[in-house]
Amino acid sequence: MGLSRQQRKQLQEALIDAFPTKASLEQMLSFELDKNLEVIAGEGNLQEIVFKIVQTAEAEAWVEKLIGAAHRANPGNPKLRAISKSGFEFSSRNDVQKGLLKQVSTEVISRLEQSLHNRIYIVQDTDQNPEQIELPWASEIKVGSKPKVHLTNTQLTAVYDQSEIDGRLLILGKPGVGKTTMLLKLAEELVKRARNDPAYSIPVLFSLSSWKNDSHSIKEWLIDQLKDKYGVRKDIGKGLVENQEIIPLLDGLDELAAERQEKCVVKINEFLHPSNWTNPAIVCSRIEEYQRYKVLLQLNNSLELHSFTLQQVYQYLQGTDNLELWNNISQDEDLKQLAQTPLLLNIIVLATEELSIQTWQQFKTSSERLKYLFDAYICRMLKRPYKDKQPLQSNTERWLSWLSRRLIEESATEFFIEKIQPDWLSNKFKKIIYNVILWGVIGGLIGGLIGGLIGGLIGRLIYGLIGGLTFGLIYGLIFGLIYGLIGELIEKKIESIKLINRLINFRITIKWLISGLISGLIFGLIGELIFGLEDELGYELRKVLIAWLVSGLVFGLIFEMIGGEIQPVENLKFSLDKSLNRLIYGLIYGLIVRLIYGLNEVGIQFVGNLKFSLYESLNMLIVGLIVGLIFGFDGVELENKTIPNQGIKQSVINTIIISTVTCILASLLIFVIPIKQQDVNPNKALINSLVMGLCAGLLIGIPRSGTPAIKHFVLRVILCQSGYIPWNYAKFLDYCTNRLFLQRVGGGYRFMHDLLRQHFANSYAKSKNALD
Numbered sequence: 001m002g003l004s005r006q007q008r009k010q011l012q013e014a015l016i017d018a019f020p021t022k023a024s025l026e027q028m029l030s031f032e033l034d035k036n037l038e039v040i041a042g043e044g045n046l047q048e049i050v051f052k053i054v055q056t057a058e059a060e061a062w063v064e065k066l067i068g069a070a071h072r073a074n075p076g077n078p079k080l081r082a083i084s085k086s087g088f089e090f091s092s093r094n095d096v097q098k099g100l101l102k103q104v105s106t107e108v109i110s111r112l113e114q115s116l117h118n119r120i121y122i123v124q125d126t127d128q129n130p131e132q133i134e135l136p137w138a139s140e141i142k143v144g145s146k147p148k149v150h151l152t153n154t155q156l157t158a159v160y161d162q163s164e165i166d167g168r169l170l171i172l173g174k175p176g177v178g179k180t181t182m183l184l185k186l187a188e189e190l191v192k193r194a195r196n197d198p199a200y201s202i203p204v205l206f207s208l209s210s211w212k213n214d215s216h217s218i219k220e221w222l223i224d225q226l227k228d229k230y231g232v233r234k235d236i237g238k239g240l241v242e243n244q245e246i247i248p249l250l251d252g253l254d255e256l257a258a259e260r261q262e263k264c265v266v267k268i269n270e271f272l273h274p275s276n277w278t279n280p281a282i283v284c285s286r287i288e289e290y291q292r293y294k295v296l297l298q299l300n301n302s303l304e305l306h307s308f309t310l311q312q313v314y315q316y317l318q319g320t321d322n323l324e325l326w327n328n329i330s331q332d333e334d335l336k337q338l339a340q341t342p343l344l345l346n347i348i349v350l351a352t353e354e355l356s357i358q359t360w361q362q363f364k365t366s367s368e369r370l371k372y373l374f375d376a377y378i379c380r381m382l383k384r385p386y387k388d389k390q391p392l393q394s395n396t397e398r399w400l401s402w403l404s405r406r407l408i409e410e411s412a413t414e415f416f417i418e419k420i421q422p423d424w425l426s427n428k429f430k431k432i433i434y435n436v437i438l439w440g441v442i443g444g445l446i447g448g449l450i451g452g453l454i455g456g457l458i459g460r461l462i463y464g465l466i467g468g469l470t471f472g473l474i475y476g477l478i479f480g481l482i483y484g485l486i487g488e489l490i491e492k493k494i495e496s497i498k499l500i501n502r503l504i505n506f507r508i509t510i511k512w513l514i515s516g517l518i519s520g521l522i523f524g525l526i527g528e529l530i531f532g533l534e535d536e537l538g539y540e541l542r543k544v545l546i547a548w549l550v551s552g553l554v555f556g557l558i559f560e561m562i563g564g565e566i567q568p569v570e571n572l573k574f575s576l577d578k579s580l581n582r583l584i585y586g587l588i589y590g591l592i593v594r595l596i597y598g599l600n601e602v603g604i605q606f607v608g609n610l611k612f613s614l615y616e617s618l619n620m621l622i623v624g625l626i627v628g629l630i631f632g633f634d635g636v637e638l639e640n641k642t643i644p645n646q647g648i649k650q651s652v653i654n655t656i657i658i659s660t661v662t663c664i665l666a667s668l669l670i671f672v673i674p675i676k677q678q679d680v681n682p683n684k685a686l687i688n689s690l691v692m693g694l695c696a697g698l699l700i701g702i703p704r705s706g707t708p709a710i711k712h713f714v715l716r717v718i719l720c721q722s723g724y725i726p727w728n729y730a731k732f733l734d735y736c737t738n739r740l741f742l743q744r745v746g747g748g749y750r751f752m753h754d755l756l757r758q759h760f761a762n763s764y765a766k767s768k769n770a771l772d
Helices: 005-018 022-033 037-041 046-059 063-073 078-086 095-114 156-160 179-196 218-230 234-242 258-272 310-319 323-331 333-339 342-350 366-383 393-409 428-457 461-495 498-502 504-534 541-562 576-599 614-630 646-672 682-721 729-738 754-771
Strands: 126-128 149-151 168-173 202-207 246-251 281-286 301-305 571-574 633-636 742-745 748-751
Touching (some): 005 046, 005 063, 022 037, 022 063, 037 046, 095 234, 156 179, 168 179, 179 202, 179 246, 179 281, 202 218, 218 234, 218 246, 310 323, 310 333, 323 333, 333 342, 366 393, 366 754, 393 729, 428 682, 729 742, 748 754
Parallel strands (some): 202 246, 246 281
Antiparallel strands (some): 126 149
């Protein structure tokens, strides 16, 4: 049982009003509940003592007894009488909240277990420094400056719980000093509280590096992150934020681009204003970057984390059985200075066998020493025993260097294999190759399946399959080449047109349509050159080109609906509105397909003399319905990714499920209700219906949930052949986790520390030209 934040405040105010002295509180607790106030609350002012009483009562589940005892001791107090009369309804968590709490708990435990700093955790000295923050009401009320307070052996939770802090705190420190570990330690304690008390807000870890839109409010960003990181539906996430049912723990302010960091501070202050947010909130940042800002965060205090003292360095070495290093560290001033940073002390201990004091003393700058230290650490970690075959050290360093650079460019700290995108290909030639292969494969598949389905309806199944496959493949290859060459150029040109630029979706659609039209024109010209010289078809060039231009337009629309971004379809949801909107595209496509196939019918003249039968119109309707069904499915992201590349694997499974179900239903329909023929051989009809059903099933399944897997596969092949990644990426990333380069949380990975990521990224800069 637990109290909501509002109930907790109401009870605290009532107790202070009813028992205005410590002595009266002490008597009430002793006479009514047989409890010792000194044991529960210790020293402090009245507000602090009452806060601790309520907190203890919640933790030990005697809140109801406390309310009853207080009312009996002072029955005339109106505030207590109101609480006692109405009673508190104690809250419980719903399934979404339980799932979110479980995910956060798993993340915190996993990251702490893999943290270098947490091997032997030592509580560092801190300074409470009010000068690093600005109180929200400071501009309205003159508040005297408070002195900096030095804290020794003080846990963050003790500071967090101070009534004047109220859980709103800024954590500052140098790189590697342990800010994130301290935040995770606090999160660990807050998770325990949330588990014991259903009314307690859920602590949630967020990385500010993922705030990518300067106009995006922090509230909107939190809702998006709850969806992207934890799989919480946006409407539910909005409720969690608006009802203040979470405690945002914001890390990585300094990981934003330098010019965007202060803009983010402004947005955080807008969010934290008491009129918008009264719940606790924690922000972490490097102190050097933060002190450059003109705008300060509006929190209740800041905590500056100190490096280890020499005594704590000695304590750590003793705890890890590495006292033999003490002489080397204590006798070298540069090494001593680095060792006082917890992360670097861990690395020194782990890399000690690869370090040479003579080599170390030759370096003149701290950056050279830091590079040497990380190189030694990497070398040592790669030499550790491993049960399977290890990749070459040069490959490991190159692959991790490329990954670190991509994450920095994407302003991301966490990496999921399924979220690799085509724009990760920095080389123009590789992008063209990717598009040619991708759209050639997709075009061939879609063309062949549509051709087979329509060919089966008119009794020419094999002809339809081969013709559709050939048409789709050739058109797809041409489209991929055109799109790869000028797709980005077209989009940039369109961006310069202000009216169109405001309509982002329309701008993207135009890019695909122009690529489709150009591809259709080229396809028509090639076809005319090949077949038109013999004049067998007897059509004018102008009419043929118009037909292929319209055909290119339709394929451009289909490819636009498939899209260029890789978006795994992990959970399926059918949208009737979206299906109806896409139906018009399908009907247009069906018309064009009928016109194109009509060109090949002996004795049928082009558009002017073409006669449409009821059957032919039905063909077009069927194609329209197929396209409507294909793009009526929306992909919903999995709520909790537990294995690497889970999104793509689930997309493949969904493709199989959709295709199988559609195949069975379509086969039965085609077999039971013959459309064209009256008298049909049952055996022949069965085979025909099964083949057509298979075409229909694949045609529904592949374009929607199958194409993300095709895109991902093609992209992985090119990245692997280019030397950016290994083929078995998940196995390699798990290997790097074992080597203590990465941390794995569920299906995602992150570098052990930003300093290590930066080291790999700098190595990448040297080998970039060789890779490209």
